[in-house]
Amino acid sequence: MKITELIENTDSLPPAPEVLPKLVEIMKDPDTDSADIVDLIQTDPAVMADVLKLSNSGAYSPTSPVTDLNDAVALLGVKEVYKIVNLVTSGEYLDGALPSMDIRKGGLWEHSLAVALVMDIIAKDLTDLEGLPYTLGLLHDIGKILLHHGCGEDYTKVFKIVETERLSIEKAEDKALGFDHADAGATILEEWNFAEEVCIPIRYQYHPQEAPKFKELAGALHVANWAAAVIGCNDGRDAWALEMDSSVFSMEEAALEMAIIEAKIKLEKAKKALETN
Amino acid sequence: MSGAPSLPSFFQQKVVVGVGDVAVSNNTNVVISTFALGSCVGIVVYDSAMKVGGLIHIMLPDSTLSPDKAQKQPAMFADTGIPLMFRNLMGLKAERTRMKAFVAGGASVISGSDMFKIGERNIAAVKKLINTLGITVVKADLGGVNNRTVHLNVGTGEVSLKTPIGNSKFSLA
Numbered sequence: 001m002k003i004t005e006l007i008e009n010t011d012s013l014p015p016a017p018e019v020l021p022k023l024v025e026i027m028k029d030p031d032t033d034s035a036d037i038v039d040l041i042q043t044d045p046a047v048m049a050d051v052l053k054l055s056n057s058g059a060y061s062p063t064s065p066v067t068d069l070n071d072a073v074a075l076l077g078v079k080e081v082y083k084i085v086n087l088v089t090s091g092e093y094l095d096g097a098l099p100s101m102d103i104r105k106g107g108l109w110e111h112s113l114a115v116a117l118v119m120d121i122i123a124k125d126l127t128d129l130e131g132l133p134y135t136l137g138l139l140h141d142i143g144k145i146l147l148h149h150g151c152g153e154d155y156t157k158v159f160k161i162v163e164t165e166r167l168s169i170e171k172a173e174d175k176a177l178g179f180d181h182a183d184a185g186a187t188i189l190e191e192w193n194f195a196e197e198v199c200i201p202i203r204y205q206y207h208p209q210e211a212p213k214f215k216e217l218a219g220a221l222h223v224a225n226w227a228a229a230v231i232g233c234n235d236g237r238d239a240w241a242l243e244m245d246s247s248v249f250s251m252e253e254a255a256l257e258m259a260i261i262e263a264k265i266k267l268e269k270a271k272k273a274l275e276t277n
Numbered sequence: 278m279s280g281a282p283s284l285p286s287f288f289q290q291k292v293v294v295g296v297g298d299v300a301v302s303n304n305t306n307v308v309i310s311t312f313a314l315g316s317c318v319g320i321v322v323y324d325s326a327m328k329v330g331g332l333i334h335i336m337l338p339d340s341t342l343s344p345d346k347a348q349k350q351p352a353m354f355a356d357t358g359i360p361l362m363f364r365n366l367m368g369l370k371a372e373r374t375r376m377k378a379f380v381a382g383g384a385s386v387i388s389g390s391d392m393f394k395i396g397e398r399n400i401a402a403v404k405k406l407i408n409t410l411g412i413t414v415v416k417a418d419l420g421g422v423n424n425r426t427v428h429l430n431v432g433t434g435e436v437s438l439k440t441p442i443g444n445s446k447f448s449l450a
Contacts, residue, residue: 102441162422163442168387226386230336230395232296232313232424237441240315240396240422244389253392257342261353264296264336 003179003187006150013093013145016192019044020089020135024195027082028129034073041069041085050088051081059273082131087113090138098148098236100155107235108145112138113270114228115221117263122227122251123220132197136221139194140202143185151177159237168243170206182206208248219249227256231264294319294334297353301331301365305432314382314425316396318403320359321379321427322412323434323449324371330431330449331371333362337395338402355402363410373411377449379436380407380417381425396420416447 022040026032041048048069055066055076066072073081094109116137123133147155161172170180186203201218204211205225208218226242228234251259292300294311302309309332311319323330333352340347340354352358363373380403385396400419407414418425418438426439434450 166387226393229315230317232315232317232336234315234424235313236424238422239424240384240386242386242389244386244393246390246392254342256392257337257395261337261343261346 001150001177003184006146006184007188007191010146010149012149017089017092019047020085021193021195021198023082023085024129024132024135024198027131028195028197034070034078037078037081038069038073041081047085047088051084054084054088055081057273059270079130083134086116086131086135086138090142093142093145094138096145098144100148100152101144102237103144103148103235108141110267110271111228111233111235112141114231114233114263114267115140115224117266117270118224118227118259119220121259121262122224122256123217126216126220126249127197127214129197133217133220135198136201136217137224139185139189139198140205140221140225141181141185142188142202143181143183146184146188147173147177147181162238162241167241168206169238169241171243172241180206206243207245209245211248215248219245219247223249223251223256227260227263230260231267233267294332296334297336297350297358299331299333299352299358299362299365301329301362301369302431303327303329303369307431308428309431310426310428312426314427315384316382316399318355318380318382318396318399318419319425319427320362320403320407321381321429321436321449322362322366322371322376323378323429323431323436324366324375325377325434325450326372326375327370328431328434329366329369329371330429330434331362331366332427332429333358335359335399335403338398355399355406359403359406359410363412376412377434378407378412378414379427379447379449380404380414380419381427381438383419384421384423384425387422415449 055072062075094112097105116134119133119137157176158172173180182205186199189199201214201221204218205221208222211218288306290307292309294300300309305328311334318335321332335355335358336353338355340357347354347357351361383396383400386393423440428437435448437446
């Protein structure tokens with residue numbers, strides 16, 4: 001099977017997101033102001049409604065109700081509104097269960113949010129594009145959804161390879177299918193017109209040293225994926241079948257463990273706020 | 278009355294232990310559970326004479342990383358959490374000599390530097406502390422590449438262990 005066939009055959013995914021790829025793009029422009037962001041979000045009423053709903057949730061507890069996007073940006077700031085668009089968009093894709101991978105409903109989204117929160121801490125100095133580490137975390141595993149829908153129970157072959165040959169998940173996927181979930185994810189993100197700052201680190205998250213650009217971001221994503229597992233957010237069979245490479249991005253052990261603790265606290269707060277939303 | 282729940286299951290209460298948390302109980306209707314034990318290590322302890330049990334879900338081996346965090350959430354670290362759990366168990370009249378323990382978790386990556394082998398470091402820290410306290414470990418399920426879920430029935434001492442590749446049940450009574 002080829003990735004393109006996999007994507008063509010996947011009609012069970014929600015339609016391509018319109019707002020988020022454009023939002024990433026306009027955030028790259030230093031002349032972008034809050035009015036540009038509001039104008040863009042307003043083009044999608046569903047996203048706008050979700051942004052307003054989350055802006056009024058316990059996660060932000062605004063002093064007065066947020067009734068329009070201008071209020072949201074004024075009260076919460078551009079970066080928080082950007083994060084909310086990321087959350088509501090990714091939730092559309094990531095919330096479902098992936099039984100072929102033993103991932104429960106909500107498990108992939110929780111994992112992705114944990115990776116986003118770790119990225120926000122460990123990768124914030126690696127890019128001028130504020131919010132990019134968070135986006136990378138939330139979207140890094142989107143390829144798993146394609147593999148689940150495209151392969152179904154056939155995905156068990158991957159686990160058999162992991163368990164008999166002691167290979168990492170992405171190597172086993174590559175052996176069974178000819179590509180891995182990082183390739184599949186990056187390919188669909190390219191098709192959805194996401195910037196290369198998003199697609200390249202996601203494609204190279206398991207072998208960051210091979211990334212033609214944004215190596216350190218790919219390396220940080222590699223580490224953040226593992227860190228999310230440490231705080232108990234890595235659902236699925238053979239979830240620890242990872243081969244870790246710290247040659248591109250490295251941190252002091254103590255600093256990394258502190259980042260993990262900080263992300264865990266932020267995740268608990270975010271989950272509480274989302275549950276009560 | 279076929280299909281009706283039996284009395285114990287009707288009154289059964291569930292206590293969920295999160296990452297870096299601990300619970301002990303002498304309520305025989307309680308089932309203590311923890312989910313998603315990955316590199317974390319879980320210790321289940323039971324004193325069948327008193328029907329007292331406890332479960333801790335440790336995330337990191339050593340509290341010297343952050344004494345401040347250890348004070349707020351001692352069960353996050355092996356060296357502060359394990360003594361706390363045993364103090365709490367003894368507060369419910371459990372006796373150290375009668376306690377039986379099951380240890381699970383400590384999953385680890387296939388390869389990588391020591392920094393990424395938190396599971397192995399957690400296992401080493403837990404083994405050392407359990408030995409120092411002189412607790413009998415009757416069963417362990419450690420390492421590997423899978424997450425684990427553990428339940429302890431405080432009324433019976435029965436433990437169930439679930440992983441994506443299989444389930445098992447045994448008793449600590």
